[in-house]
Amino acid sequence: MQIGEASRATGVSAKMIRHYESIGLIPAADRRDSNYRDYGAEDVHRLGFIRRARDLGFSIEEIRDLLHLWGDRGRESRDVKALTLSHIAELDQKIALLGEMRATLSHLAHCCDGDNRPDCPIIESLAGAAPLQHAHRH
Amino acid sequence: MQIGEASRATGVSAKMIRHYESIGLIPAADRRDSNYRDYGAEDVHRLGFIRRARDLGFSIEEIRDLLHLWGDRGRESRDVKALTLSHIAELDQKIALLGEMRATLSHLAHCCDGDNRPDCPIIESLAGAAPLQHAHRH
DNA sequence: CTTGACCTTCCAATGATGGGAAGGTGCATA
DNA sequence: TATGCACCTTCCCATCATTGGAAGGTCAAG
Known part of the structure; x- marks a missing residue:
């Protein structure tokens, strides 16, 4: 093939x-x-x-580990489970961070009239007038 | 400075x-x-x-747009809101994908005894014996 | 024998950031 | 004054997973 x-x-x-x-x-x-x-x-x-x-x-790199575990007949499923749980924890962290970002943006969008007037709380927030509550640096 | x-x-x-x-x-x-x-x-x-x-x-690139809107006195808050809403939609998509990944892994980890026996459903799933329900390509 | 699909290697780009080399500048202290 | 040290400059390279493309070799069918 x-x-x-x-x-x-x-x-x-x-x-x-x-x-x-x-x-x-x-x-x-x-x-x-x-x-x-x-x-x-x-x-x-x-x-x-x-x-x-x-x-x-x-x-x-995680897949490299998994391939070794896969190829190793004497592997312990404990190791695989540990790797998986660690990955789940990473996913939870990412999901939580994105959720906070979304909440902040959603709050701002909700406060923003969306009409023609230039009084936009989103821009004002970003400009620093009102510090964001859910901002996180990465 | x-x-x-x-x-x-x-x-x-x-x-x-x-x-x-x-x-x-x-x-x-x-x-x-x-x-x-x-x-x-x-x-x-x-x-x-x-x-x-x-x-x-x-x-x-989104920040470049925001900076233009910020500097433009005649900006329309509508534009800023649209950009924000589009960003929220992106976040929702990412969160949903990560949530599906997490559910699949969690299911697998739950089925995996985590003891010494090599009968690990996680590895078996990845090996293709039982196709994953929540897998997505990106 | 040509066409077109397939394959090869190599080089470069993406997005956001960090690391580090090699060298210039500015200021305080021995 | 000299030395040291913190700071600055530009430039190149690395990450991570993936894609794109160029230039060229191989294979099958028409």
Whole structure:
């Protein structure tokens, strides 16, 4: 199977498959006489694993860990669960931060008439006249 | 005021102040004889505006729009409100996506015993045995 | 034998920020 | 005065995951 077919089978772009190989996330693919990469069922399976993990927001380094756990027959599900829980905590943090941003903006938008007059509390808030309550630096 | 003091006064790093100047987000600062940048009250005000907008998650291009609206005396608060509402919609989308990711992971973690046995539903899900319900590509 | 789809490598860009090198400036203190 | 130190300058590179494109090689069908 050429890289294009592997890409279509897994939803991972050919660009990214080559990239994952270059950073050592996946082993170097076999080559045909034409120097084209050649993929088998196991490679497709691994790429599918990677895509699903990325869809869940795992970083490349976390996926690298997961692949090791996946490939290790003696792995402890405890480790996998710990990695997952840590990821959930990260997601909670992001969600909370975005929620605060949204609340602040929503409050401002609600106070803003939205008509032609230039008295806009949103701009005034940003200008520093009334300090924002929910602002956070990142 | 030198760039370091302007940085401390606004919470924007000196690196970023120079960067914002280089991309035209702020006008080129006055220079002293020493070629050091020189900032006044107006510059600090504008940098504070930028920092607050960034704290709220506005992108550089959105902030560029806001700065124009801010500087335009005849601005319509309608435009500012529209920009804010569009930003709220973006935030809602991100929050929803993260929420789905969290639900999927939480479900998996709940099903994962977390003991020594290698029967880990998290790994099995990622491996494709049981397709995830909440997976999204981005 | 040409066309077009596919593949290869390499280089560069995205967005926001940080790190650091190499060198100039300004001020206080020994 | 000299030395040190904090500050400034420009320039290049790194991050992270991904995309785009250029320049060129390979393969199948028409």
